Amino acid sequence: MDFNDTPEEAAYRAKARSWLEANAPKRQGRDEEDPAGLKDAKAWQLKKAAAGYSCITWPKEWGGVGGANWQAQVFAQEESNYPTPGNPFQIGLGMCVPTIMTSGNEADKQRFVGPAMRGEEIWCQLFSEPSGGSDVAAARTRAVRAPDGSGDWIINGQKVWTSGAQFSDFGILVTRTDPDVPKHKGLTMFWVDMHDAAIDVRPIHQMSGASGFNEVYFTDLRVKDSQRVGAVGDGWRVSLVTLMNERNAIGGGASYHRQVMDLASSIATLAGSGIKDAALREKVADWYVQAEGLRLTRLRTQTALSRGQTPGPEASIGKVVTAPLMQDVANTAVELEDQFGIIVDPALAPLSAMFQATLMSAPGMRIAGGTDEILKNIIAERVLGLPQDVRVDKDVAFKDIPTGR
Amino acid sequence: MNFDFSDDQKFLKNEARRFLEGRCPTSKVRAVLDDPAKSYDADLWKEVAGQGWLGTAIPEAYGGLGLGHLELCVIAEELGRALAPIPFASTVYFLAEALLLAGSEAQKQAWLPKIAAGEVIGCFASVERPGVLTEAQVQAKVEGGKLSGTKLPVTDGDIADVAVVLAREGGRLSLFLVELGGAGVARETLQTLDPTRGVAKLTFSGAAAERLGEAGEGLALAEALLERAAVLLAFEQVGGADRALEMAKGYAIERYAFGRPIGSYQAIKHKLADIYVKNELARSSAYYGAWALETGASELPLAAASARVSASEAYWNAAKENLQTHGGIGFTWQMDCHLFYRRAQQLGLVAGGAKAWKERLVQQLERRNAA
Numbered sequence: 001m002d003f004n005d006t007p008e009e010a011a012y013r014a015k016a017r018s019w020l021e022a023n024a025p026k027r028q029g030r031d032e033e034d035p036a037g038l039k040d041a042k043a044w045q046l047k048k049a050a051a052g053y054s055c056i057t058w059p060k061e062w063g064g065v066g067g068a069n070w071q072a073q074v075f076a077q078e079e080s081n082y083p084t085p086g087n088p089f090q091i092g093l094g095m096c097v098p099t100i101m102t103s104g105n106e107a108d109k110q111r112f113v114g115p116a117m118r119g120e121e122i123w124c125q126l127f128s129e130p131s132g133g134s135d136v137a138a139a140r141t142r143a144v145r146a147p148d149g150s151g152d153w154i155i156n157g158q159k160v161w162t163s164g165a166q167f168s169d170f171g172i173l174v175t176r177t178d179p180d181v182p183k184h185k186g187l188t189m190f191w192v193d194m195h196d197a198a199i200d201v202r203p204i205h206q207m208s209g210a211s212g213f214n215e216v217y218f219t220d221l222r223v224k225d226s227q228r229v230g231a232v233g234d235g236w237r238v239s240l241v242t243l244m245n246e247r248n249a250i251g252g253g254a255s256y257h258r259q260v261m262d263l264a265s266s267i268a269t270l271a272g273s274g275i276k277d278a279a280l281r282e283k284v285a286d287w288y289v290q291a292e293g294l295r296l297t298r299l300r301t302q303t304a305l306s307r308g309q310t311p312g313p314e315a316s317i318g319k320v321v322t323a324p325l326m327q328d329v330a331n332t333a334v335e336l337e338d339q340f341g342i343i344v345d346p347a348l349a350p351l352s353a354m355f356q357a358t359l360m361s362a363p364g365m366r367i368a369g370g371t372d373e374i375l376k377n378i379i380a381e382r383v384l385g386l387p388q389d390v391r392v393d394k395d396v397a398f399k400d401i402p403t404g405r
Numbered sequence: 406m407n408f409d410f411s412d413d414q415k416f417l418k419n420e421a422r423r424f425l426e427g428r429c430p431t432s433k434v435r436a437v438l439d440d441p442a443k444s445y446d447a448d449l450w451k452e453v454a455g456q457g458w459l460g461t462a463i464p465e466a467y468g469g470l471g472l473g474h475l476e477l478c479v480i481a482e483e484l485g486r487a488l489a490p491i492p493f494a495s496t497v498y499f500l501a502e503a504l505l506l507a508g509s510e511a512q513k514q515a516w517l518p519k520i521a522a523g524e525v526i527g528c529f530a531s532v533e534r535p536g537v538l539t540e541a542q543v544q545a546k547v548e549g550g551k552l553s554g555t556k557l558p559v560t561d562g563d564i565a566d567v568a569v570v571l572a573r574e575g576g577r578l579s580l581f582l583v584e585l586g587g588a589g590v591a592r593e594t595l596q597t598l599d600p601t602r603g604v605a606k607l608t609f610s611g612a613a614a615e616r617l618g619e620a621g622e623g624l625a626l627a628e629a630l631l632e633r634a635a636v637l638l639a640f641e642q643v644g645g646a647d648r649a650l651e652m653a654k655g656y657a658i659e660r661y662a663f664g665r666p667i668g669s670y671q672a673i674k675h676k677l678a679d680i681y682v683k684n685e686l687a688r689s690s691a692y693y694g695a696w697a698l699e700t701g702a703s704e705l706p707l708a709a710a711s712a713r714v715s716a717s718e719a720y721w722n723a724a725k726e727n728l729q730t731h732g733g734i735g736f737t738w739q740m741d742c743h744l745f746y747r748r749a750q751q752l753g754l755v756a757g758g759a760k761a762w763k764e765r766l767v768q769q770l771e772r773r774n775a776a
Contacts, residue, residue: 001475001696002407009406029452070406261774275771285763288770289715293686296693299408306406312683321682373671379681380674384654 003075003299009306012071014057016053016078023047024082032086038167041085045119053079055093062101062113069305086303088164092116092123096172100191102236103230108191112170124168124194125242126159131403133161133367134374136174136243137183137236138393138401141218143175143190151225153177153190155198155218161368164213165201168194172240172242173218174235179399187235188397190227198222208360256329258285260336263350267336274336283332287325294321313383320375321363329344329360330355408692410479418479421458424618425487428452431741437601438744444563444594444603450491454523459497463505467597468518478640485641486648488748490601492526492561494755498634501526503569506633507580507618507626508558516567516582525732528565529634530556530583530607531627537761538571538631540624545572545609552583552614555606560755562605563594569617570609571627578623588612599751601744602765632709634756636694639716642752643691646684646723649745653677653727660731672729680723687712689717707773710766717753717762724749 005013025044030037048054048065056072058064065071097116115121130137141157155175165171171192179184192199198221201241203211230238261284264274271277297314304311333355334341346352366372380386393401410418412448429449437443453459461477463469468539472478477497484493497613501520504513508647519525532538533545545554552572562568570581585592589612618626654677667673694712697705728735730743735742753759 001409001692001699003696005406073549257770258774261770281767282760282763284770285710285714285766288766289711289718290686290691292693292711293690293715296408296689297685299406300689300692302406303409307409317682317685320678321686373675376675376678377671379670379678384650384677384681386654386657386674386677387666388667389669389671389674 006306010072013074013078015073019051019053020078020082023051024079024084026083028083029085030166031090032167035084038088041088042119042271045089049118054119058101058113058117062109063117068308070302070308073305084146088122089116089119090168091125091163092121092168093171093207095125095188096123096191099172099238099242100229102241103189103234104191105226107226108229113190117138121169122164122167124162124165124171125228126162126165126171126192127239127242128159130158130160130162135372136239139174139176139187141173141175142179143177143188143279146222146345148390153223153225153228154348155190155192155221155223156338157218159216159218160213161204162201162214163212165194166203166217170194171216172229174239176398177232178233180397181233182395183393183398183401185233185238185241187234189229189235189238191229192223192227196221206364208364210361231379248384256326256333256355257284257291259354260287260329260333261282261350263355264336266350267338269336279312280332280336283328287329290321290325293319313379314380316375316383319369320372323362323365324372326365330362334359349386379394408696410475410692412692412699414475414479417476418483420706421456421480421483422486424452424456425483425489426538429489431488431744434488434490434601434744441600444492444559445492449489449694450526451523453491453493457652459493459501460521462497463501463517463521470517472523474637474699475695477637478691478698481637481640482644483689485644485748485752488601488645488744492564494634494638495529495561495565496520496525496527498637499529499630500525500567500569502633503617503626503630504578506629506661507622510722512582512615512617525567526561526565528561528568528585529630530559530568533557533569535626538627538757540578543571543573543578543623545570547572547574547579547581547614547616550614551589551611552581552609553589553611555608557606558595558597558604559607560602560604562607563603564593568607569630570614571623572614572619574616577621578627579620580617580623580626582617583609583612583614585612597751599747602751630711631665631756632706633698635709635713635762636691636698636705637693638752638756639687639691639712642720642749643684643688643718645745645748645752646680646687649720649723649727649742649749650677650680650684652741652745653680653723653730656731664740667730676726678732680719680726683715683719683722687715690715700737707769710769711763713756713762714759714766717749717759720745720749721753735741 002246009399029040032038032041052065055064056067057069060066099114107219127136129139131140136266143153143155146152146154171194173190173192175188199218200217202215204215205211205215264280267274269277301311301315343349344353344356349356433446437446440600454474454566457470461472462474465471522537534540565585568583568585570583572581572606589610591608595604595606657673658666660667690712697708724745728746731742734740
């Protein structure tokens with residue numbers, strides 16, 4: 001056991017570090033929601049692509065570097081030390097474009113991979129629907145052949161929780177092409193031009209007050225058959241590739257035990273200083289053990305990558321630990337502030353109302369990218385090998401599946 | 406980045422697993438459980454000594470294998486997994502570690518080769534009454550090299566040849582080595598939650614005691630010893646927790662209720678997924694403790710506390726939920742679920758409970774935050 005880099009890792013890290021020192025911004029800019037911030041993000045992505053630091057693991061034939069996973073990880077670690085612009089490319093480069101590379105046709109690969117890698121075009125993922133969040137295969141957005149015999153498709157329906165739709169150029173879209181067969185068999189994937197007038201993007205006003213996601217409406221959107229990604233009816237298999245990438249991409253966060261300890265030291269309880277409260281101390285230990293266990297589990301994953309091995313299933317536990325942890329930390333800290341805890345004004349609330357903000361964003365963390373419950377099902381079925389639940393929607397035509405309304 | 410065991414260490418672990426699967430099936434554990442006169446498996450103890458495992462981290466100069474604590478950790482995991490009913494922890498994690506930590510050259514030469522050869526069983530006698538180990542707990546006294554007082558519970562105290570004893574001398578706490586075969590020692594076997602391990606009450610009335618380490622350093626040494634043991638015990642706990650999970654998983658797949666495997670119900674799936682997550686976090690923290698122990702890193706106190714808390718809670722969770730997954734059959738004597746349920750308690754208490762270790766952990770964090 002040794003936490004230091006191998007000579008090869010150290011050499012790559014040194015190279016990345018000196019490139020970043022020469023090229024990375026030194027001051028925090030605006031985020032990608034802001035047009036100027038988006039422009040900065042695109043410029044930064046182009047710079048990285050030109051230097052071989054974008055899509056490090058992608059094959060050379062598509063303009064990637066053909067590098068190893070550990071190189072991508074080392075670069076990401078080093079990049080995180082700089083106030084680089086927001087990353088609106090993550091969904092495209094992490095999920096959508098890999099899907100095109102795996103299942104798209106030759107012309108699409110030639111057309112899309114390069115511009116995405118250079119940050120010239122941004123992608124979003126159009127999967128979840130009001131009637132299917134956890135149950136993605138229940139998609140109802142309909143795609144039917146145009147009656148004119150052109151082979152084109154006409155798409156109608158609604159997607160929801162689409163990150164970045166407001167500034168995306170393209171999206172990958174799961175549609176229902178055949179409601180007369182069981183649900184997993186009647187899906188087909190397309191790519192769509194987000195600038196098409198038949199697509200309407202509306203921001204979702206979240207309970208936290210922010211608007212990071214959108215609803216996307218399709219009204220008689222016409223797409224070419226050549227925009228199909230994979231075969232007709234093969235959309236579920238194609239989207240599994242995308243979802244797998246998503247679950248790997250969404251990790252964890254910090255535990256904030258330090259901030260809670262500092263806060264507790266400055267607050268009085270009936271037992272004296274808050275930090276002397278036995279129940280709080282026990283919670284701090286619990287949080288620390290979980291956050292530290294997760295940090296160390298990531299080091300195990302990193303070790304597997306560094307050895308050129310596939311990480312074990314332990315890589316999948318991040319979000320199911322972090323999200324409920326953050327909610328508990330936030331709730332405990334707010335409770336520690338007692339009556340004052342109700343105040344969300346950053347000028348008045350301790351630590352600029354950080355814990356109040358976390359309290360209000362935590363429910364989203366427990367849901368986005370797979371709910372706690374879905375993630376536990378995945379661990380139980382894919383890691384532990386437990387049998388699937390009994391499915392009442394299997395071997396039933398999609399149109400005959402009960403919907404509850 | 407290399408945060409994993411080496412191929413050689415993994416090979417050793419696989420060898421240990423194979424060996425214990427052959428020599429220590431649960432029927433051997435039950436043989437100790439069911440026989441009130443038996444408090445360990447003497448044959449297994451000899452065989453384990455024959456493998457050289459007792460001397461894994463003992464330098465070659467003292468008759469050991471001269472490997473390291475990482476190798477000892479992988480063996481510990483397999484012993485925990487097998488529920489091995491032998492005084493390995495008492496002899497190796499406590500007696501041998503105490504000698505390595507504080508022993509004089511003469512003491513090391515006298516005892517370490519015997520430990521490595523399996524000729525000596527050790528134990529650690531610290532507490533005397535309910536509650537966490539504090540200075541006020543300790544009333545046992547040494548005067549003129551003679552120890553008097555009572556220690557309980559002492560794991561493996563009924564079979565040990567020599568004890569590391571925490572006692573007062575001149576008003577200050579020190580550690581002492583006491584041979585238990587000599588005059589002035591009375592032992593009484595105690596009934597415990599886990600009868601697969603022996604526990605005794607030791608009563609000393611003028612037993613010969615030889616100081617181990619500096620005078621007055623008893624409590625600090627005891628705590629340093631507990632930190633080292635906590636890491637090694639965490640591996641036993643992780644081994645047991647993983648096996649309890651495998652048992653629950655196997656049963657959830659084969660047991661049908663309402664026409665389908667109970668493992669297809671989300672109530673069972675989520676329970677088992679929770680066990681898996683806790684076990685993996687505990688394993689990662691145990692690895693970190695192993696690194697800190699092996700390298701003598703200044704992170705050891707925090708890493709040991711973290712490993713101890715995580716492993717104690719993971720094992721308890723895995724053991725109780727494995728039993729619950731089995732339903733009624735899990736509550737019977739004939740089913741092995743209670744072996745894990747008992748051992749989780751034994752290992753969770755033997756070096757101090759999780760609650761006290763959480764307090765130690767927070768004190769370490771306070772120290773770090775202040776630095």
